[in-house]
Amino acid sequence: MKLLITGAAGFIGSNFVYYELDKHPEDEIVALDLLTYAGNLKNLKGCEGNEHFRFVRMDIRDRENIYKLFEEEQFDIVVNFAAESHVDRSIEDPELFLRTNIIGTSVLMDASLKYGVKRYHQVSTDEVYGDLPLERKDLFFTEETPIHTSSPYSASKASADLLVMAYHRTFGLNMTISRCSNNYGPYQFPEKLIPLMINNARHDRSLPVYGEGLNVRDWLHVYDHCSGIDLIMRGGRNGEVYNIGGHNEKANIEVVKTILKELGKPESLITYVTDRKGHDLRYAIDPRKIEMELGWKPVYDFNTGIKETIEWYMDHQEWMDEVTSGDYLHYYEQMYGNR
Numbered sequence: 001m002k003l004l005i006t007g008a009a010g011f012i013g014s015n016f017v018y019y020e021l022d023k024h025p026e027d028e029i030v031a032l033d034l035l036t037y038a039g040n041l042k043n044l045k046g047c048e049g050n051e052h053f054r055f056v057r058m059d060i061r062d063r064e065n066i067y068k069l070f071e072e073e074q075f076d077i078v079v080n081f082a083a084e085s086h087v088d089r090s091i092e093d094p095e096l097f098l099r100t101n102i103i104g105t106s107v108l109m110d111a112s113l114k115y116g117v118k119r120y121h122q123v124s125t126d127e128v129y130g131d132l133p134l135e136r137k138d139l140f141f142t143e144e145t146p147i148h149t150s151s152p153y154s155a156s157k158a159s160a161d162l163l164v165m166a167y168h169r170t171f172g173l174n175m176t177i178s179r180c181s182n183n184y185g186p187y188q189f190p191e192k193l194i195p196l197m198i199n200n201a202r203h204d205r206s207l208p209v210y211g212e213g214l215n216v217r218d219w220l221h222v223y224d225h226c227s228g229i230d231l232i233m234r235g236g237r238n239g240e241v242y243n244i245g246g247h248n249e250k251a252n253i254e255v256v257k258t259i260l261k262e263l264g265k266p267e268s269l270i271t272y273v274t275d276r277k278g279h280d281l282r283y284a285i286d287p288r289k290i291e292m293e294l295g296w297k298p299v300y301d302f303n304t305g306i307k308e309t310i311e312w313y314m315d316h317q318e319w320m321d322e323v324t325s326g327d328y329l330h331y332y333e334q335m336y337g338n339r
């Protein structure tokens, strides 16, 4: 099988490349990424030299070059991780989110139809369902929960999902969609809650908690997200949506306090700051469909996963320093500049 993995130098995409090379060493992978501020080619350093792996720097909105690539490579499966992914940035600049997340998706689907891709998989998010009330612990997102978005980010992801389903119905695109809850694990860009807090705590800087820190997220280790996508894209039913989540709901303040405790830092570093506009209260996934249809099960519980993740960032301080200083942006030129 030949796979195209877009957004492959980002957090989840890079973890997914490693997952696929490990689980399906016979497959060939083309890893595509534009290398925006969120894309770090160093995340894929461990794949260098693997004959089943090739990196391509490309914009998913660049129709001409995307078509050329699809014509050359004749992919069996396309998995689209490429996106603008940070809610706070979408509040500052919505338009970029529309261009990348919606238009980019349509280009990849047009190419998939034109060049006979067997399965197009769209990596979506539980944020398309909006939020749940804090006091209703009995409510969960199922695949039937209506789309009801809060931020420009989630609205752009929901628009992409609707377009993927429209391509299925109108053009017969063979597709699946996965909607996962918040991920944590190695290689996450330190603008997101967990790596940001680890990095600030490491430097004894204040930890900015939005509002009162009571918003709840349903955390899943990135490895378990990858195993879910792998099952769906290979064995999921054509035209279906699958939720992925492991019932690990935590209030933000709990997560932040866990990080401080693990690092032996004082809670006095916590600073409550102005809340995010439109801040979703609670996310919680009902994963029964993927469990029952595809036999998916997460391997990580939050306590083990968060400890391992904190250790990973402490063992990879050079990675963190390069990302926060911006040095990682030069790596592509070093590696590919003269080729």
Ligand code: NAD
Residues within 6 Å of the ligand: 006, 007, 008, 009, 010, 011, 012, 013, 032, 033, 034, 035, 036, 037, 038, 039, 040, 058, 059, 060, 061, 080, 081, 082, 083, 084, 085, 086, 100, 104, 123, 124, 125, 126, 157, 179, 180, 181, 182, 183, 184, 189
């Ligand atoms: P990320 O921001 O770390 O990675 C996104 C990657 O896409 C980056 O490497 C970036 O360079 C690349 N990219 C951006 N625009 C591009 C373009 N025009 N062409 C090619 N590449 C481009 O994000 P992530 O956290 O790894 O998320 C990956 C996907 O998973 C996204 O679609 C996101 O919506 C979804 N998702 C994320 C989470 C989470 O908790 N992080 C949860 C559920 C779903």
Ligand code: TYD
Residues within 6 Å of the ligand: 086, 087, 088, 182, 191, 192, 193, 194, 196, 208, 209, 210, 211, 213, 215, 216, 217, 252, 276
């Ligand atoms: P984030 O990692 O941005 O993911 P998302 O908004 O997609 O869920 O944020 C996770 C939660 O943490 C969210 O409720 C916002 C909150 N948060 C803070 O309190 N402080 C921060 O500095 C950041 C980045 C997030």
